[in-house]
Amino acid sequence: MKKNRSSAxxxxxxxxxxxxxxxxxxxxxxxxxxxxxxxxxxxxxLSVLLDMGAQLNIWRIIAVTExxxxxxxxxxxxxxxxxxxxxxxxxxxxxxxxxxGGCGLGLQVLTGIDPCYGSAFSCLIALLxxxxxxxxxxxxxxxxxxxxxxxxLTLYIVFKANPPIAEAIHxxxxxxxxxxxxxVTLVGGTVGGYISFAGGHRLLDAGIKGVAALKDVNxxxxxxxxxxxxxxxxxxxxxxxxxxxxxxxxxxxxxAAVFKLAxxxxxxxxxxxxxxxxxITSVIGAAYTSVSFLKNFHSAIEQYERIVISAFIIxxxxxxxxxxxxxxILVTVxxxxxxxxxxxxxxxxxxARQTKLVHGYKHPIWLQIAGWLVVVIMSWxxxxxxxxxxxx
Numbered sequence: 001m002k003k004n005r006s007s008a009x010x011x012x013x014x015x016x017x018x019x020x021x022x023x024x025x026x027x028x029x030x031x032x033x034x035x036x037x038x039x040x041x042x043x044x045x046l047s048v049l050l051d052m053g054a055q056l057n058i059w060r061i062i063a064v065t066e067x068x069x070x071x072x073x074x075x076x077x078x079x080x081x082x083x084x085x086x087x088x089x090x091x092x093x094x095x096x097x098x099x100x101g102g103c104g105l106g107l108q109v110l111t112g113i114d115p116c117y118g119s120a121f122s123c124l125i126a127l128l129x130x131x132x133x134x135x136x137x138x139x140x141x142x143x144x145x146x147x148x149x150x151x152x153l154t155l156y157i158v159f160k161a162n163p164p165i166a167e168a169i170h171x172x173x174x175x176x177x178x179x180x181x182x183x184v185t186l187v188g189g190t191v192g193g194y195i196s197f198a199g200g201h202r203l204l205d206a207g208i209k210g211v212a213a214l215k216d217v218n219x220x221x222x223x224x225x226x227x228x229x230x231x232x233x234x235x236x237x238x239x240x241x242x243x244x245x246x247x248x249x250x251x252x253x254x255x256a257a258v259f260k261l262a263x264x265x266x267x268x269x270x271x272x273x274x275x276x277x278x279x280i281t282s283v284i285g286a287a288y289t290s291v292s293f294l295k296n297f298h299s300a301i302e303q304y305e306r307i308v309i310s311a312f313i314i315x316x317x318x319x320x321x322x323x324x325x326x327x328x329i330l331v332t333v334x335x336x337x338x339x340x341x342x343x344x345x346x347x348x349x350x351x352a353r354q355t356k357l358v359h360g361y362k363h364p365i366w367l368q369i370a371g372w373l374v375v376v377i378m379s380w381x382x383x384x385x386x387x388x389x390x391x392x
Contacts, residue, residue, distance in 0.1 A: 005216075008206035011140025013220045016055075016199035017227035018143045019285025020190045021150065021278045022095065023102025028189055029232055030254040032182045033239040038164070040236055041172025043179065047186040048229045050377065052222070053370035054191045054345050055199075057363075059221045061348045062200040064361040066209045069197050069344070071296045072351045084347060085293040087340050091193035092290030096316035097323075099282040104320070106276030109256065109268060116321050122276070123317040126283050130309050136205065139284060146277040147227060153270045154234040161241030161262040168240055180384040184339070187378060190228050192341045198289040199224055205292075211361050238262060287312045339386075342379045345371055 033040045058069070065072050070088075074081030103122030104115030111118075132138050189195075199220055203209065208216055239258045242249070249257040259271035287309045295302045349371045352363035 005206070005208065007137070007140055008203065008208060009216050009220045010223070011144060012199035012202040012206070012208075013223035013227060014143040014147045015139065015202050015285050015288070016195060016221075016224035017231070018147045018150075018278070018281035019195045019198045019289065020228045020282075021147070021231050022099045022189075022282030022286075023105065023275060023279045024095065024098050025189055025232070025282075026102075026235065026255040026275065026278060028185055029235045030239045030249065030258055032179070032185070033236050034243055034249060034254065036175075036177045036179060036182060037243065038168045038171035038240060039175035039177040040182070040240075041168050041233070042175035043182045043186060044229065044232050044236060045172055047183060047190060047232075048225060050183075050187045050374050051191045051225050051228070053367075053374040054187070054341060055196055055221045055225060056218065057345065057352070057367055057371040058191075058196050058348050059200040059203070059217050060214055060367070061352050061358070061363070062197070062204060063209050063213055063217045064211055064359065064363075065351065065357045066204070067357075068201055068204065068292060068296060069348065070293050072357060073347050074296075075357060076347070076351055076354060080347065082297070084344060085297070087343065088194045088197070088293045089290045091340055092286040093312070093316060095193065096283055096286045096290075096313065097320050099279045099286060100313070100316045101320045102275050102279030103283065105253070106272045106274075106279060109272030109275065119317050119320055122280050122283065123313055125280060126287065126313050127310050129284060130287070130306055130313075135306075136202075139288065143281045143284065146281050150274050150277045151227075151231055151234065153274050154231065154238060157238045157259050157262045157267055157270060158234050158241070160267065161238045161258070163237040163241030164244055165237070167244075168237060180381040184378065184381045186232075188339065188341060190225070190232075192339075193344075194286060194289040194293070196341065196344065197293070198285050201289060201292045211359075283313060283316070287316075339378075339382045342375045342382065345378075346375050349375070 032043065036043065061072070062069060067075070070081035070085045072081070073084045100119045100123060101115065104119035107113055107118030107121065108115050129135065129138050129142060203217060203220060235255070242258050242261045247261055255275070256268065256271045260268040263270065291305060291309045291312060294308065295305065301308055349368060351357050352368065
């Protein structure tokens with residue numbers, strides 16, 4: 001029992017982290033490193049602080065209410081849960097279109113097969129995982145194993161790219177460039193939309209809930225952010241090492257160019273592995289979490305959860321094979337998820353003050369302040385991002 005609990009705690013952290021580390025994550029990180037150079041390190045650090053403020057609040061409130069986020073919202077204001085679920089599910093579907101495309105791209109790099117066939121094969125792998133009778137345990141183990149593999153392969157690329165670490169550290173604390181869109185996109189791609197709820201709902205499904213479980217919830221939430229930040233920094237260092245050599249990256253696939261320029265053909269193959277691992281784990285995370293937002297609305301959805309999850313993944317695969325997977329869409333979706341975060345987090349923070357929901361639990365003042373700061377900062381930066389889009 002204790003072993004299963006420990007596995008679920010770690011698994012929830014990796015589910016959240018690998019949900020964030022998708023094909024869009026790889027593209028966004030490389031694109032913004034090109035734009036901001038070493039100063040992008042500051043954006044990553046700031047996004048980590050905002051991520052912590054958002055995720056600790058959301059996961060703790062889910063745990064103490066012992067309810068999924070949409071049910072919390074509906075209990076507060078009838079219909080609010082449906083609205084929140086609509087935002088989350090649409091964002092999750094958009095992300096999954098990019099993620100299933102990333103699967104196809106990763107397998108194309110590894111085997112040379114057409115991305116359409118690669119995406120279909122990856123769709124089948126994801127379906128087999130969810131149709132396993134021990135799906136929860138399989139998801140935990142699968143995301144942990146592939147998450148560690150991604151980190152080790154990217155670490156090798158960092159070593160080969162030989163980035164200016166001292167310069168990166170300096171500008172990570174004293175930047176000379178900033179971008180509101182980069183911050184919104186990174187936070188949105190890490191804890192925006194469905195991602196911030198992925199681990200919280202997984203812990204709830206594993207029975208890790210209530211005030212007594214908050215220590216484990218905190219541990220899992222922080223671990224998830226640390227894993228994501230580690231991968232983000234490694235990719236940033238690798239891209240910076242290539243960019244500072246004056247090399248222009250292929251705009252059609254910037255992260256692949258980084259891996260190939262750093263380590264040649266083996267680096268390119270490593271990119272294929274990393275891309276597929278990142279994408280397939282995100283497909284699983286997006287499908288699992290998005291459908292978890294629909295469970296409370298009709299008993300049939302929970303009863304036929306595997307069928308609904310399967311339909312979600314198959315739909316994303318179909319749409320990808322119809323419209324493709326351009327780089328711009330991946331960056332834009334991350335930004336849109338960042339705009340969802342202030343709404344979702346506001347709902348959870350208000351719920352933390354509702355005695356009937358939290359059963360007498362007192363949400364720490366410092367966490368409330370941190371949460372509302374995230375809401376204000378992300379709302380303001382979201383406004384700046386929208387204004388920039390409209391001006392273009």
